Structure formats: C-alpha cells, structure tokens
Amino acid sequence: MQTLRRRGLKLMRKAALLVLAVSAAFWVRQTQASLFFEIYNWLSLPFQPSPVQQEVLVNARIKELEIKLQELEQQNKSLTQLLNYTKTNNLKGVVAPVIGRSADYWWKKITLGRGSKDGIQEGFIVMGTGGLVGRITSVTPNTSQVLLVSDPTSKVGVGIIRSRQMGFMKGRGDDTAVMEFFDDVPDIKVGDVVSTSAYSQLFPAGWPVGTVEEINLANTPAPEAIVKLSAPLNILEWVNVYPNKQNKAEN
Known part of the structure; x- marks a missing residue:
C-alpha cells in the first residue's frame, strides 16, 4: 500500500508540474514575455547610457557620417577634375x-x-x-x-x-x-x-x-x-x- 501511495504522489507531482509549465507557457505567450523584458531592463539599467550620454552618442554618429560624406564628395571632386583634365587634353591612360x-x-x-x-x-x-x-x-x-x-x-x-x-x-x-x-x-x-x-x-x-x-x-x-x-x-x-x-x- 505504501508503495502504491508513493507512486501516486509522484504522479500527482509530475501532473502538477506539467500543469504549471503549460500554464506558464500560455501566460508568457499571452503577455508576450513582457515580465521577462521588464526584469531584463531592470537588471541592465545600470549599464545603459543616460539620456545625455545617448544624445552624445547619436551626435557623434551623425558627425561621423557627415565626415564620411564630405570625404566621398572630395574624392569625387578630385577624380572628376582629373578626368576632365585628361579629356580636355585628349589623353588616354x-x-x-x-x-x-x-x-x-x-x-x-x-x-x-x-x-x-x-x-x-x-x-x-x-x-x-x-x-x-x-x-x-x-x-x-x-x-x-x-x-x-x-x-x-x-x-x-x-x-x-x-x-x-x-x-x-x-x-x-x-x-x-x-x-x-x-x-x-x-x-x-x-x-x-x-x-x-x-x-x-x-x-x-x-x-x-x-x-x-x-x-x-x-x-x-x-x-x-x-x-x-x-x-x-x-x-x-x-x-x-x-x-x-x-x-x-x-x-
């Protein structure tokens, strides 16, 4: 009898755990894991840049792109001048x-x-x-x-x-x-x-x-x-x- 009771308790525990797992999975799906994201954001908050730091990073990125654009424009201008010079003097090289x-x-x-x-x-x-x-x-x-x-x-x-x-x-x-x-x-x-x-x-x-x-x-x-x-x-x-x-x- 004791053996049967133990087996019954084990089966009941497994069934309860299975129900909990399915319920948790259903809840995560319904809430789109918002709680996990909230926990992640809360834990990573100390490592995230402040609004001021974010603005500095954005401005730095914008400046980087502006410099790259100016560099490309200058290279294009130099190459165009050379090609025009070559064309004007009927040179092929x-x-x-x-x-x-x-x-x-x-x-x-x-x-x-x-x-x-x-x-x-x-x-x-x-x-x-x-x-x-x-x-x-x-x-x-x-x-x-x-x-x-x-x-x-x-x-x-x-x-x-x-x-x-x-x-x-x-x-x-x-x-x-x-x-x-x-x-x-x-x-x-x-x-x-x-x-x-x-x-x-x-x-x-x-x-x-x-x-x-x-x-x-x-x-x-x-x-x-x-x-x-x-x-x-x-x-x-x-x-x-x-x-x-x-x-x-x-x-």
Missing part, C-alpha cells in the same frame, strides 16, 4: 589612386593602387591635375611606385615655352624645383610657363611642369630659376599613368 605615402618621403615618392595587371610598366609617366607628377620606378601586380619630380634626385629636361630656352630641372623636396639653363644669358622672366623638352629622354616633350617664380642669372656655374610646380603634389589622391616610348632611355 590608367587612372590610379594614391594608396601609400610616407611622411619621411612625402615629396619623394608615392604608391599607386594599380600595377602590372593594369598594364603599367616601369618608366611610365604619371600626371595629375595641373601637370607632371613623376614616373614609375617599380611595379608589382597590383601596385606601382612613383618617383616624384619634387624629389631632389629627379632630373627632368625642361624648357621655357615662350622663348624656347632649354635646361634641366631638379626637385627641391617641396612644391618647387630648380631649373638650370644651358645658355649663359637666357631669355626668361617671372611667370614664364615651363614644360618638358626634347632634351629629356625620360619624358616626352610638351608636358606641363610649372611656372617661373624666381630668377637668378648671376648663379654659377649656370643661371637658374625657381619653378613652381603646377601639379599639387602634396595633396594627390588620383593620378593618370601613361605609356612612355622613351622609358628605356637614360637622361
């Missing part, structure tokens, strides 16, 4: 983004996000909005390195468009370069436009370089001029790369 630049070599070299897979080779010419940027010195399948005309080791044969005075130009590590003339008394004046000349075997003639900013005819061993480079080398984001038939020659 590979448009490449500037993806690498060291603060220690800011005026010496840049890395482009295009390489041999895009048809770029060593010696190709690099142009930016406004004028000559430099030339390709090394290439990987996906990147290229550019020696800027502002690098002191870079030498370019150039000439004065107005008077056809010839010379060569060396970078100064900034947005200017030094042009040394072949003639002892060159016909030159401030504001004269400078372009690549037939003297340069690394660049074809007629590519825009800059304008004369200062003149020193008394310099020895040759008269010289300071040329303001026309391409904004310090803020380059996009460039155009062109084949160069003279890329195997030496200056």
